[in-house]
Each structure stands twice: as structure tokens, then as C-alpha cells.
Amino acid sequence: MSTRLWHPFSDMAAVDGHEFVVDRGEGPWVFDEAGQRYLDGCASLWYANIGHGRQELAEVAMAQMGKLEAYSCFADIANRPALELADRLAGLAPVDDAKVFFGSGGADAIDTAVKLARGYWQARGEHQRVHVVSRETGYHGTHGYGTSITGIPPNREGWGVLAGENTVAPLHDLDGVEKVFAEVGPERIAAFVIEPVTGAGGVHLPVEGYIEGVAELCRRHGVLLIIDAVIAGFGRLGTWFGIERFGVRPDMITFAKGVTSGYLPLGGVIAAGDVAAPWWTTPGERTLRHGPTYSGHPTACAVGLATLDIYEREGLIPRGQELENPLFEALAPLTSHPYVHEVRAGFGFLAAVELEQDVLDGVPDAPNVLLRAVRKAGVLVRGLGKGVAVSPPLVVGQEEIDLLARAIRSGLEDLP
Ligand code: PLP
DSSP: OOOOOOOTTSOHHHHTTOOOOEEEEEBTEEEETTOOEEEETTHHHHTOTTOBOOHHHHHHHHHHHHHHSOOOOOTTOOOHHHHHHHHHHHHHSSSTTOEEEEESSHHHHHHHHHHHHHHHHHHTTOTTOOEEEEETTOOOOSSHHHHHHOSOHHHHTTSSSOSSOEEEEOSSOHHHHHHHHHHHOGGGEEEEEEOSSBSTTTOBOOOTTHHHHHHHHHHHHTOEEEEEOTTTTTTTTSSSSSGGGGTOOOSEEEEOGGGTTTSSOOEEEEEOHHHHHHHHSSTTTOOOOOOOTTTTOHHHHHHHHHHHHHHHHTTOTTHHHHTHHHHHHHHGGGGGSTTEEEEEOSSSSOEEEEEOHHHHHHSTTHHHHHHHHHHHTTEEOEEOSSEEEEOOOTTOOHHHHHHHHHHHHHHHHHOO
16 A cells, blocks of 8 residues: 655655564664564664663653643743753863754754854854864755755755755765865955764764864854854763764754754754854843744753663763773674675764675665665665665663674675
8 A cells, every 4th residue: 555654854655664663662662563673773763862662752742741841932931951951061061151042953953053153253243154064974854944054965966955054075085175265255255164073964974173173174264163063962982972972062952863963853952152152141132033933842851861861871972982992892793794895883883884885886775775685684774876885872881892793794694
């Protein structure tokens, strides 16, 4: 029977009638409707950091819904979970005098951050600062700005003219970034947007000095630095926001995914007090004419608070760093497989296995063929442009990491 459900990022003509229906989850495992168990090797879409099926969070959501399911935070209205979660996140983030703006996911966090950067410069009279720089392989969601600034060309193509003036800088080449700044004119650049480790763009690990160098370049030219921690945050790199590992204090951080571990949709921007100042300093001077209906949604924020409690209580945040070497060691032997071009792992609890070009040329849609072969071996991974990515929940141990590596090897053996 034909489906009515239009899946994101999918070839519906191929998917229609062949859906893989996930039915329930428990810790790092999920089960299909026939009761078959799979290791969630990718934390769903890089978010199920605390694992699935936590009744505690269902109870928190139920209690909050029973009391006040939702109420908008426009103008002077607030709710206690949103106030408390903003305080908690502001206290954890490496951002000076932080203010927290909530939305419902990563893409709207990016749109908010870029608009705040542009509004900040307009308010300060630097009207020419509208240009946004991002970097190759960067994925920043699929809303207006995220589509404009993405460093993944197929995500930008096919939409006609996009929002804003943007340039994509080279992935690992700091001199190349300086060149972009010089070509655009640093006085015209509003912000640089960057993931500490690119996720959806292929899991590209940081090269020595690049992020720190970008931060220094931004500081030198007064460009606002926006760290997209939508994947990197909440333990994935072993810290709260990923960027702590580089000793950098950005002007804004975008977050989503792990803040609730996906139990409810939530995301937002943590902005430095200086960035927020044009809208916070003098009553009557300026209203922020931006914000979604569900900003500060009390049930989502209550679940966010309870998720942070779990991270702290179970010591899950450092796990992303503790597990990076075990993951590297389990996957590194795949490098010698004739179909494998490269394994990228060893910084944070995420990795990519990239296929050789002749496999990509010879097997139509090879990454998705591989992920289905790995699924047959009992593990869910995510297809990327040139291979598969893994980013298991932070609750797994060595046994699950070994299973993951075995299943990828078995999937490679199954490739036509
Ligand atoms: N930014 C990054 C780094 C992401 O990985 C994603 C999603 O994967 C987004 C932004 C967009 O988040 P969402 O899909 O919640 O809109």
C-alpha cells in the first residue's frame, strides 16, 4: 500500500511501500514491529544520547502537561521550566553573560543565530555587516539560512535564489579562511558559523589549530563566532557544548537534539550578553521582532531539565570523550577493507566509514545499500554522501561498540 508519509531526505519513489517501521526503544536498542532488536548505532539522528525508553521522562512530560502543557513566552509571559532551563544552560555554556533563546530544533536555532548576528550589527550602525561565512561540509539544517550557508552543495542546489550573502570557506585550511575574509572584506562579515566537528557533512574531525585559528581571526576582525553545537553538544564530544575542547568562548552557540535527547523537540541559541545587549539594555528602545510560537515551551523545557539531570546523575557528558578511543580502535581495522577509503574517528563519540570511489561509482546509492546491509546485521547506522556515519547513544559499552564494528564489516561483505 502506498504511504502518505513524506519522509525527509529520502527518495520517496524508492521508499514508498518499503518503510522500515521502528516500534519501540530501550536504552541503546530499538525494535521493529516484528520485535526484531537493533543496536541504535547512530542515536537516531545524532540525538538519542541518553538512550531510548526512559519512563522518567515520560512522567516528567505527563506531569507538566497535566499542569500546564504549553503557554507562549511572548512579551512578559514566562513559565518556570523555561526560566530554569535557561539558567541551567547559561551556567553550563562557555559564553560570557549568556542569554538563552528557545526554539524547537536546530534549523530554527541557526536562523535565529544568524538573524541575531545581523540585527546586532544593524543596531550598532555597521549596516554593511550582512555577509555570513560558513565552511565546507557544514550542515546547519534546512530552513532558510541553514540552506543558504550549508557547505554541502546538494543541499543548496535546486531552490533558486537563496537568502542572504554568504561564502563557504575551506574545510581545514586556515589560510583559505583568511583569503575568504580578505576577498569579502572583513568589515562586511557579520558572523562565521561552524560546527566543531562536522556531522552530517561527513564527520570531519578538527585539524590542529583550525577552530582556534578561526576564533582568533573572528576576534581580530570583530566577526561574531557562532558555534553550531547541535550535534557536538550534550556529551557527543565529551563536554556540554563540544567547543570547550578547543578553549574557545564563542559569541553564540546553537543547540538542539541532545538537550532533550529527542524526547521532545527543543533547540535554541545561547548568546553572549554583548550580542543580546541591543535588545536588553534600554526599555522602549528595541523589540526583537523574531520568535516562534513554541519558544520556551514548558513541557519541552521540563523534559530538557530532566534530561540534564540524567546526564549529570549518570556521568554521561564525559562519556563522549572516554569512548572516542574504543570507537576508533574498533573501526580502524576496517581501513584495510578493499571497499573502504577512510575511517574518520578518534575525536568524540562519532565516526564515518567512507567508501572507495570505485564502489561509489559502481553501486548505485552505495551508502544506503551499505546501511541496509548493516541493518541486516542488527545495527542501525546513517548513510552519508560517501559512506555511513555512527554516533551511538552515550550509554553503550565495549560490547556494543564491537557489535557495531562487526556489523559494518558484515555489511561491507554483503555489498554487491
Ligand atoms: N545544525 C547541525 C550541526 C545539525 O546537525 C542539524 C541537524 O542534524 C541542524 C543544525 C538542524 O537541526 P534540526 O534538524 O533539528 O532542524
